[in-house]
Amino acid sequence: MEKQKVKENIIKIFWIFIIGSIIGYLVEMVVALVQNGHFESRQGLIYGPFAQVYGLGMLAYYFTVPKIKGMKKVFLFSMVMGGIVEYICSYVQEKCFGTISWDYSHLWFNINGRTSLLHCTYWGFAGVLFIKYVYPRIQKLDQYAKKANFQLATSLLAIFMVFNITVSCMAAGRQLERRKEIAAKNNIDYFFDKYYPDYVMNEIYANKITKID
DSSP states (O other): OHHHHHHHHHHHHHHHHHHHHHHHHHHHHHHHHHHHSSOOOOOSSSSSSOOHHHHHHHHHHHHHGGGOOSHHHHHHHHHHHHHHHHHHHHHHHHHHHSEESOOOTTSTTEETTTEEHHHHHHHHHHHHHIIIIIHHHHTTHHHHHTOHHHHHHHHHHHHHHHHHHHHHHHHHHHHHHHHTTOOOOSHHHHHHHHHSOHHHHHHHTTTOEEOOO
16 A cells, blocks of 8 residues: 555656646746747757756645745745756756756846846745645646556656656757767767757757857
């Protein structure tokens, strides 16, 4: 029974990440449309409508925000936590792949361009919306996690996401090597050079900013 409960919790956590990533992608698409007047790719992985920083943010909300009493405290806590998640994701992306997907250096009260008071405020409002509207609904995942068909669908999607994340990371890593003029050393490098060249990567990650030459 305990083993089954752990399995159901893992399924629930996985779907919270997926839901958060998809919501984040949709939010970013709307923001891009408003800012630029046209649609622009804002996906965080090569395949699918996923912005994984939002998925991680929703998981952070799920594990912490429900324990906080009072909307003012929820807002303030979400501000700080969201800013930390955003900062860490930007830092890891830059150190691993030499790029960033956002730069807030032009805004007042920014921290190394990775987050800002304005965007922390957005995270604060998102925390309030999460606890009022999203959290009650994702609790329904408990009943789905018990069903065999849902578990099978979760397993298939999980396999796809492992593949998606792996390919995305390896393609981004190889692009960084190309910028550093590191020649392909093996068949894997040649594969990524052929199927994920710079023009493909730049089209997928249209808002990406190169930080390391």
